Amino acid sequence: MTALGWVRAVVAYLDVAATTRVDPRVAEVVLHWMTEDFGNAGSRTHEYGARAKKAVQQARTFLAGTVGAKPEELIFTSGATESNNIALLGMAPYGEKSGRKHIITSAIEHKAVIEPLLHLKEAKGFEVDFLEPGPSGRVSKEAVLEKLRPDTLLVSLMHVNNETGVIQPVAELAEVLRKTPTFLHVDAAQGYGKVPQDLTAPIDLISISGHKVGAPKGVGALVTRRRGWDKAPLEPIMFGGGQERKLRPGTLPVPLIMGLYEAAKDFQENRSRWERDARRMREELLAALGRTRFQINGDVEHSVPHILNVTFDGLNAEALIVRIKDQVAVATGSACTSASYTPSHVLTAMGLPDDVATNGLRFSWFPSQVADFDPDELAATVAYMQPHAT
Template sequence: MTIYLDCNATTPIEAQVQNSIIKYMTEEFGNAASRTHEYGLTAKKAVQQARDQIAKLVNAKREEVIFTSGATESNNIAILGLQKYGIQHNKRHIISTTIEHKAVLEPLMELEKQGFEISLIHPNKDGYVEPQTIKNALRKDTLLVSIMHANNETGILQPITKIAEQLQQHQTYFHVDAAQAYGKDIPTLRNQRIDMISASAHKIYGPKGIGTLIIRRRGYQKMPLTPLMYGGGQERGLKPGTLPVPLIVGFGIASQLALQNHKQRNQTCKQFKQKLITALTPLNPTIHGNLQHSLPNCINFSIKGIDSEAAILTLKGIIAISNGSACTSSNYSSSHVLQAMQLSEQQIQGALRISWCHLTPSVNWQPIIQHLNQLII
């Protein structure tokens, strides 16, 4: 049986989450907008409970949780939704980084076509951006700073707390794409200087197809976002359409479990990482990014003389791993993240990402290392 080691792409689902989804698909299947009978009222109550569970994880309020189809849609709303406000107030400058997910970079490219100026900050050789470079890029007309929490390819955590400190005296909005670290690095996202947080349920052992954009108020000031779609007025007008109650319930329970169990989960993942690094040592791998600034459940590395595609093919049927972002794998090209970190072309072509979780079974690394060793030219 192939061992799944691609949890940064998507995680397995927790049994408790799965059971709750099935219940709300087969028994409590009401529409949360139906106010005239108990099925609708039960669904509405379940949705509100899920909002509370998600909000509690990041120290937000129930009404600040907006449900979306996932972090990609959340990122689009957070970025493109500010376009009208930026034009009206002559704030057309945005700061982000060269290592963002395409779900951030491509909306930024669309705004650039509309006359916005985008400053993309490069990471250092360890894979994270220096907070001072963000501060140095700030201008009076800076509308938004959008920085990912953890990189999906390398697992490197960005210094979100220190960046938030640099923004304290500036009115710019601060958006964090937290798809990879939501429910894993909990204290960071509780920082009230973060205005918007994007997350997906399927990265924390929940279902695919549901996510959130958490939008914090500044006192009584509402975030000036314009919806990208219209019709129905759900989710405070930002995400129209019938709420997928079963998925929302699953997301809520996944968030609750993350809050309860994140310390134990992280410890399990750290132990797995140490065993993996020890097993790889004879192959003299180059690990991309500083492990002291990384999530406990992921490493990105290359081995001299090994091409990533050849390695994945050789290990097929043994372990399931990747060589980049799952969202762009249908059109594979060299990793823009690793290019931004100024890795050599050989290292980029050989880069492998292994990611796991607390549900991952133990792995016998010896035959895997033997297979890789045979590929070394």
């Protein structure tokens, strides 16, 4: 029994796109900054605060460097959702003042991007183009550029789709948009650390989430890259201290920031091994599923190695999840919308039929966080269910 009275079952965890386990070494770092070096980074009158401030600056410098940015171009937030809101809503006043109220995005974005943009559309009169990617799940650079106008303020395109794992052409777009007045925002919640070379491109605004790379929940960052000497014209959406360049108020959560720093360092040092092991696991899973009838949803040639979205012919995804819940933990899509049984907005935007979009199943894994997973056992269960499906 755990302290809360729950029995911990041995179930293979294949839902890292929702969240990852905090590594024990990361947890130790967090605990240290909670119980020993517990000072407020904003306190200037004693050593406790000075140590905290120095540690935060060390973390800021490292994390900014992972995306080719300068330390002063990164602010800490509670995660990618807050970073997205600061980026999108914070650009709106400049758009209103300059008369540039057109935004381009995709129909497969996370709700943390779609909903702020819908707010700008409905409450502020912005015009928002939601591009559909087609069956590949990949929005083309050409489709974005075709929509570009003189009054286009911003393009917001995710790095890696959270349901399909498909990588979007953000680096290619950055190179083009950098030569125009249009800014580029990238929600990199799923891609940060996994496809690092993309994020070193000259992207204006990058949202980062800690708990997708083994850090605690509740911490992330927003990179606001300069264009020459010019800062991104962001205005704050919250007030109360302005600790982070007056864009994000509130006492800095030093333990969480140091947890993100430690997790990101570990991920960077071990990324090659992680990628190799993730690809091997993908191959083993697909080989086992070869005895079933299924389709992969999304472009396998432009995908991260640790996310796979499939629909099994004739099977209801929810029924399958119930059947395999003692074998493996998986999801039908974003954790933020998993309570809804409507078709996935991502798979629907890809033009897939309702029965495919409703029954897409997302497998996502870090090899080091998977215990006792037997892909052959999973495949056997699916293969048994398919002939018996009604």
